[in-house]
Amino acid sequence: MEKLYKFLKYTFIILWTVFIVAPFLWAISTSFKDFQSVNSKVTYIPWLDFEPTLEGWRVLVKSPARGGVDIVEPYFNSLFVTCTASLISIVLGTLAAYALSRFTFKAGFVRNNDITFFFISQRIMPPIVLSIPFFIFLSTIGLLDSLIGLVVVYIVLLMPIAVWIMVDFFNRVPKELDETALIDGCNPYQAFYKVVLPNSIPGLIVAGMFCIIFGWIDFFFAFILTFTEVQLLPVKVVALNSSITPWWSLSASALISVAPLIIVAFVVERYLSKGNLSGALK
Amino acid sequence: MNFKHKYVFLFPGLFVLIGILIFPIIFTIRLSLSGWNSYTPEMNFIGITNYIRLFTDDPRFWESFFRLSFLSVTTVILQYIIGFALALIVWREIKFKRFFRVIFLIPMMTTPVIMTVIWRTFFHESLGPVNDLLGNLGVEPILWLSDPVIAKFTVIIVEVWQWTPFMFLLLLAGLLSLPKEPFLAAAIDGASPFRKFVYVTFPLMAPISIGAIIIRLIEASKIMDTVFVLTSGGPGTATETSSFYIYIKGLREFQMGYAATLSFTYLVIMIISLTIIAKVLTKLMIKK
Numbered sequence: 001m002e003k004l005y006k007f008l009k010y011t012f013i014i015l016w017t018v019f020i021v022a023p024f025l026w027a028i029s030t031s032f033k034d035f036q037s038v039n040s041k042v043t044y045i046p047w048l049d050f051e052p053t054l055e056g057w058r059v060l061v062k063s064p065a066r067g068g069v070d071i072v073e074p075y076f077n078s079l080f081v082t083c084t085a086s087l088i089s090i091v092l093g094t095l096a097a098y099a100l101s102r103f104t105f106k107a108g109f110v111r112n113n114d115i116t117f118f119f120i121s122q123r124i125m126p127p128i129v130l131s132i133p134f135f136i137f138l139s140t141i142g143l144l145d146s147l148i149g150l151v152v153v154y155i156v157l158l159m160p161i162a163v164w165i166m167v168d169f170f171n172r173v174p175k176e177l178d179e180t181a182l183i184d185g186c187n188p189y190q191a192f193y194k195v196v197l198p199n200s201i202p203g204l205i206v207a208g209m210f211c212i213i214f215g216w217i218d219f220f221f222a223f224i225l226t227f228t229e230v231q232l233l234p235v236k237v238v239a240l241n242s243s244i245t246p247w248w249s250l251s252a253s254a255l256i257s258v259a260p261l262i263i264v265a266f267v268v269e270r271y272l273s274k275g276n277l278s279g280a281l282k
Numbered sequence: 283m284n285f286k287h288k289y290v291f292l293f294p295g296l297f298v299l300i301g302i303l304i305f306p307i308i309f310t311i312r313l314s315l316s317g318w319n320s321y322t323p324e325m326n327f328i329g330i331t332n333y334i335r336l337f338t339d340d341p342r343f344w345e346s347f348f349r350l351s352f353l354s355v356t357t358v359i360l361q362y363i364i365g366f367a368l369a370l371i372v373w374r375e376i377k378f379k380r381f382f383r384v385i386f387l388i389p390m391m392t393t394p395v396i397m398t399v400i401w402r403t404f405f406h407e408s409l410g411p412v413n414d415l416l417g418n419l420g421v422e423p424i425l426w427l428s429d430p431v432i433a434k435f436t437v438i439i440v441e442v443w444q445w446t447p448f449m450f451l452l453l454l455a456g457l458l459s460l461p462k463e464p465f466l467a468a469a470i471d472g473a474s475p476f477r478k479f480v481y482v483t484f485p486l487m488a489p490i491s492i493g494a495i496i497i498r499l500i501e502a503s504k505i506m507d508t509v510f511v512l513t514s515g516g517p518g519t520a521t522e523t524s525s526f527y528i529y530i531k532g533l534r535e536f537q538m539g540y541a542a543t544l545s546f547t548y549l550v551i552m553i554i555s556l557t558i559i560a561k562v563l564t565k566l567m568i569k570k
Contacts, residue, residue: 005475009371016368017385019443026411027400042414088298096295103288115296122299124500124552128525129545132532133306133313156302159295188287219395219507224533234395238511247403254396261391269384272454 024255031056031251038247056248060256071236071253078233081147081222082215085154089211090204092155093119093162098192100163101170102178119163122156130156131224138225145229153221158211165210169203170196206271209264216261233257313542320536332543342519343527343544347551350523353434354502357441358449362495364442365449370483373457383454390447398511401440402427430520433513437521440508445501449494456490457483488567496560503552524548 029044037043037050046052060071099105100116134153135144143149173196181191197204222232231239237257240250317328336343372382389397404410405426413423426436464486468478506525509515515522515530522530528548532541 009376012367013371013382016364017382020385020389023397023400023404023443026404030403038409042409042411044411092295092298095291099288099291103291105288105292115292119295119299121553122303123497124503124556125303126504126525126545126548126552127506128528128532129310129549130303130306131529132538132541132545133309135533136538137305137309152302155298159299163295189290192291213391217393219393219510234393237393237396237399240399250399250403254400257396258392261393262388265384265387265391268387268451269380272383272451272458273380 027251027255030247031249031255033248035246053248056246056250056252059246059249060253069236069240069249069253071233071256074231074233074236075257077147077230078216081150081154081232082212085151085158085215086208086211088151089155089158089162090208093159093207094166094200094204097163097166098170098196100167102175116163116167120160122160125156127220131221134221135224145226147230149225150222150230150232153225154215154218157218157221158215161210161214162207165207166200166203169200169207173199202271205267209268213261213264310542310546313539314546316539316542318537318539318542323536323538328539332540333547335540336543336547342522343524345519346522346524346527347548349434349521350503350505350525353437353441353505353521353523354499357438357445357505358495358498358502360438360442361446361449361498362491365446365494366453366487366491368446368450369454369457370479373454386450387447389444390451392444394444395507395511397444398440398508401436401443402512405436427513428517430517433517433521437505437508437512440512441502441505444508445498448501449498452494452497453487453490456487456494460486492560492563492567495563496556499559500556503556 029046030038032046032052032054033043033050034053034055043049059069062069096119100112103112105112105115130153134149138144138146138149143152177199178188178191178196181195182188186194217234219234219238222235223238226232226235234257237250237253240246240253312325314332315327315329316325317331318325368386372379372386376382405412407413407423407425407427410426412426417423425432427433460483464482465478468482473481504525505523506529509521509523509526513521515526524544525548528541528544531537531544
């Protein structure tokens with residue numbers, strides 16, 4: 001019985017691991033193929049099944065004029081939009097979360113919990129509902145197809161996440177901490193800045209990681225609100241898909257686009273194992 | 283503790299969020315009462331004509347809504363079961379624990395549309411590896427993307443791959459934060475692993491489970507990226523979800539007024555149904 005259980009357990013996680021890894025292996029293999037090895041028959045292992053070439057990767061750094069796919073600029077655009085929006089969301093979200101965790105707000109029937117719910121509930125908003133008015137709004141003020149326009153939209157996507165994680169986190173930071181600071185003669189801002197914030201770094205890191213993940217992986221707003229001036233990474237890669245589909249450069253650019261955040265998986269796991277994440281996520 | 287300073291902390295975030303959102307929402311409501319389309323791109327007033335059209339003469343919207351409900355509920359249930367099983371396995375000591383934990387987290391860090399582009403080549407009906415490997419086993423090629431029924435399952439497979447890690451992460455974080463005493467007590471009583479799960483782990487995890495399921499349902503209800511790249515809503519309308527239908531009406535056919543009507547109705551339905559689901563789940567799971 002014990003043995004059977006163990007066998008099933010390992011079979012299950014090994015199968016799941018294969019399922020998770022399969023598309024990556026396929027993409028890696030495909031990125032070294034050429035026209036012949038993609039279109040004649042299905043091939044898997046380089047040298048054995050097909051002769052690998054670096055063409056798929058070389059195209060990525062060539063200029064578009066010479067038949068390349070310029071992925072460098074979209075890369076930096078994505079980086080800029082994600083980081084700026086995450087930073088603004090974290091700053092504003094953390095301040096709001098602190099207020100919601102420490103002070104009592106009352107306005108008519110609205111209490112702290114309702115305000116927190118208002119923040120978090122913005123995640124319910126389907127992107128499509130916002131996209132049409134934003135499309136018209138941004139084109140009226142001339143920010144359609146610009147980085148700033150996207151940052152503004154991404155704040156709506158990311159601030160709820162920051163508030164969600166930070167409210168829970170601050171609720172776990174003992175109140176005595178700021179009370180002592182206040183007795184010692186700090187004003188509320190100093191108490192927050194000098195005492196609470198340094199004790200909240202794990203929470204801030206988790207919130208930051210989540211903001212960066214959800215900013216980096218967004219496609220829809222970037223797709224609707226930008227055209228030619230500004231292109232974000234996901235839009236660029238998907239655009240490759242709709243042409244005659246050179247699978248090799250498609251795979252190479254896809255791999256390069258998802259690579260940076262895979263590091264985040266390692267960071268998340270570290271926090272998980274140290275037990276810091278459980279507090280920040282519950 | 284109560285200060286007038288408290289507003290200094292709260293208001294910047296609150297006002298930025300409201301400031302960004304208030305215009306789109308009011309604008310959507312106003313737009314939904316207009317006949318804005320590519321022939322008359324102006325904010326005229328046609329009353330509730332659009333709403334009448336939606337409720338009496340647009341089965342395609344309601345079909346897409348039920349399809350969305352089916353897809354998101356199915357994927358979330360699968361994610362919950364698989365995610366919980368994975369979390370339980372790597373919660374305890376096991377060989378290569380940290381390796382498996384990292385692997386199980388990776389898909390949620392990857393961009394859905396970009397991975398979907400890969401999945402599309404993966405499920406390609408003549409040049410993809412799935413049909414090729416199955417072919418070696420003597421299975422007829424499966425129409426992953428062009429059969430109306432199978433295409434739905436392909437979308438589900440991709441969604442489960444992409445988002446089970448999120449469920450896994452929330453549940454594992456929850457498991458790791460559980461108190462130790464109930465488990466010790468169960469061990470002293472000599473409870474079998476199965477009974478331990480039913481009477482100790484599951485009840486303790488109920489609040490966390492509810493949170494995780496609701497968060498995932500909210501996110502799953504926005505399925506759009508995957509469908510957009512994988513099948514473009516096809517074959518026919520077999521995988522078309524509400525968001526995708528609104529997108530077609532609004533930004534492809536430029537029936538902005540009608541698309542706003544759809545958007546607003548959709549938003550209201552989402553808020554109501556998610557609130558009901560949250561209430562029902564809380565009742566069902568906490569009672570035990």
